[in-house]
Each structure stands twice: as structure tokens, then as C-alpha cells.
Amino acid sequence: MEVGFLGLGIMGKAMSMNLLRHGFKVTVWNRTLSKCDELVEHGASVAETPAAVVKKCKYTIAMLSDPSAALSVVFGKDGILEQICAGKGYVDMSTVDADTSSKINEAITAKGGYFLEAPVSGSKKPAEDGQLVILAAGEKALYEEVIPAFNVMGKKSFYLGQVGNGAKMKLVVNMIMGSMINAFSEGLVLAGRSGLDPSVLLDVLDLGGIANPMFRMKGPTMIQGSHSPAFPLKHQQKDMRLALALGDETATSMPVAAAANEAFKKARSMGLGDLDFSAVYETVKALEQPSQKS
Numbered sequence: 001m002e003v004g005f006l007g008l009g010i011m012g013k014a015m016s017m018n019l020l021r022h023g024f025k026v027t028v029w030n031r032t033l034s035k036c037d038e039l040v041e042h043g044a045s046v047a048e049t050p051a052a053v054v055k056k057c058k059y060t061i062a063m064l065s066d067p068s069a070a071l072s073v074v075f076g077k078d079g080i081l082e083q084i085c086a087g088k089g090y091v092d093m094s095t096v097d098a099d100t101s102s103k104i105n106e107a108i109t110a111k112g113g114y115f116l117e118a119p120v121s122g123s124k125k126p127a128e129d130g131q132l133v134i135l136a137a138g139e140k141a142l143y144e145e146v147i148p149a150f151n152v153m154g155k156k157s158f159y160l161g162q163v164g165n166g167a168k169m170k171l172v173v174n175m176i177m178g179s180m181i182n183a184f185s186e187g188l189v190l191a192g193r194s195g196l197d198p199s200v201l202l203d204v205l206d207l208g209g210i211a212n213p214m215f216r217m218k219g220p221t222m223i224q225g226s227h228s229p230a231f232p233l234k235h236q237q238k239d240m241r242l243a244l245a246l247g248d249e250t251a252t253s254m255p256v257a258a259a260a261n262e263a264f265k266k267a268r269s270m271g272l273g274d275l276d277f278s279a280v281y282e283t284v285k286a287l288e289q290p291s292q293k294s
């Protein structure tokens with residue numbers, strides 16, 4: 001199967017590498033073209049523009065940072081719309097809002113093409129290991145045609161119906177995750193300031209009802225103050241922002257998520273946006289310890 005792949009950041013590089021490893025013919029494009037070199041060493045072809053990728057490939061997958069990037073590769077100069085036509089499919093796996101996905105869907109289908117949104121749960125390591133959870137919605141026929149690629153990139157694919165449902169599901173998941181990492185950060189700092197060993201807290205958590213892979217994986221490096229990016233904090237804050245907008249649309253009160261968003265914004269203002277989202281821990285650490293006397 002021949003596929004195009006747009007966007008070779010942390011996720012896109014791992015996902016396209018997986019496709020190559022499993023025998024797919026892959027044509028890549030990235031805004032910063034030099035990032036294609038490593039993929040070429042592993043057998044990928046390169047195209048100069050998103051339009052050139054679509055011209056060459058029946059199916060094109062995108063994994064881009066945010067709504068503005070997702071829109072620009074479709075509607076911009078040399079973008080997807082210049083070459084999409086009947087018989088070609090476009091699969092956007094970026095995390096965006098339902099509105100962005102719908103705009104892309106309308107434009108692609110107006111040209112006769114097929115569209116599927118397919119954001120993913122799981123980070124850098126699951127992307128490298130082909131263990132993502134794929135949240136697809138849109139054209140069912142396209143979903144069925146690209147299942148061989150999803151089976152390589154992920155451990156489970158969900159088909160969620162109409163365009164927008166994949167985006168919404170992904171934002172709900174990340175809203176929960178972003179709130180959890182804030183509570184976790186506060187717990188680690190509270191333990192330390194209460195004279196407890198935070199690494200013992202990790203052991204206690206891991207044996208109880210709120211044990212989870214995120215605490216298990218991030219806890220030890222957070223305690224060390226190391227936040228090498230798997231999921232960049234700026235993207236987590238984008239997801240909180242989009243989830244809160246979904247809350248506005250549906251009149252859903254989300255005070256916990258709103259507070260978590262403020263913490264991510266604070267972290268960005270501290271220059272931590274390119275670090276892992278676990279760096280929100282540093283915002284809690286940075287808060288002055290209240291006087292013990294009062």
C-alpha cells in the first residue's frame with residue numbers, strides 16, 4: 001500500500017517510520033524539509049509540497065501541531081485541495097477541534113475526495129511501538145480502506161461516526177489527562193513539603209485504585225526535574241483550550257479543567273512550552289511555600 005505522510009514531528013516521524021518498517025511505500029513531506037532525511041534513509045520518498053504528495057498517493061495522512069497547521073496544509077498554497085479528487089483519501093490524525101475537521105471535510109468532499117479524522121491517544125513510545133489508540137470518524141469506506149495502516153500504527157481503532165466525533169473524543173480524553181497531571185504534580189510537591197519521600201508516594205499510588213501508566217511512567221522523571229518532550233506542553237495547553245471551548249458550546253461547567261489550563265498557560269509563560277507536559281510540575285514547585293507559622 002502506498003501512502004503519503006505530512007508532518008514529521010515527534011509523532012509523525014514515529015508513525016511514518018512504523019509504516020515503512022511494515023512494508024508500506026511512504027512519501028513524506030514536512031514544512032522543515034530537512035526532517036525528511038532520516039525517513040529517506042529508511043526508504044521513504046520525499047515530495048516538495050502537500051499537493052505533490054496527494055498527486056502521487058491515493059491516501060495521504062497528516063499529523064500536524066494544531067488547527068492552524070491542519071488548515072494551512074489543506075487550504076494554503078500548494079495545499080491538499082490543489083490535488084485532491086475523486087478516488088483519493090485524506091486522513092488527518094492531528095488533534096484539532098470538531099470545527100476545524102468539519103471545514104476540512106467540507107472542502108475535501110466538495111472536490112470529490114474522501115475525508116477521515118483520526119486523532120490518537122498514546123504518545124511517543126506507543127507511536128514508536130505501533131500501540132496507539134485511533135479515534136476515527138468520517139467516511140466509513142475510507143476507514144475500512146486504511147485499516148491496514150491503522151493496524152500498523154495502533155493497537156485498537158474506534159470508528160465513531162460523523163466527522164467531529166473523533167476530535168471531540170480526543171479532546172475529552174486529553175482534558176482528563178491534563179487535569180490529572182496537575183493533581184499529580186500537586187500531590188508530589190505536597191508529599192515533599194510534608195516531609196514524605198515522593199518516590200514512596202509513587203509506590204503507594206501504583207498499588208491502589210488510581211494506579212495508571214502515566215503516573216508510573218512520568219513520576220520518576222518528574223521527581224528528577226527532567227521533562228524531555230514526548231508530548232509537548234504547548235500541545236497539551238492547546239488541547240485544554242479546545243476542550244474548554246467544547247465545554248462552552250455544550251454549557252458544561254469544568255472548573256477543574258479551567259484551573260489546569262491556567263497552570264499550563266503559566267508553564268508556557270515560564271518558557272516550558274517545548275518541554276513535556278509533565279513540566280507543569282515546575283509551576284507548582286515554583287509557587288512560594290507558605291509560611292509554616294500562620
Ligand SMILES: NC(=O)C1=CN([C@@H]2O[C@H](COP(=O)(O)OP(=O)(O)OC[C@H]3O[C@@H](n4cnc5c(N)ncnc54)[C@H](OP(=O)(O)O)[C@@H]3O)[C@@H](O)[C@H]2O)C=CC1
Pocket residue numbers: 006007008009010011012030031032033035063064065066068069072073093094095096120121122123124230231232235236
Ligand atoms: N506528542 C504526543 O505525545 C502526541 C501528540 N498528539 C497530537 O499530534 C499532533 C502532532 O504532535 P507532535 O508530533 O507531538 O508535535 P511536534 O511539535 O513534534 O510536530 C508538529 C508538526 O507539525 C508541523 N507544523 C507545525 N506548524 C505547521 C504549519 N503551519 N504548517 C505545516 N506544518 C506545520 C511541524 O513542522 P516543522 O517540523 O516544520 O515544525 C511538525 O511536523 C498534535 O496535534 C498533538 O496534539 C497526539 C497524541 C500524542
Ligand SMILES: O=CCCC(=O)O
Pocket residue numbers: 095120121122123174231
Ligand atoms: O495527545 C497526547 C496524548 C498523550 C498520551 O496519550 O499519553
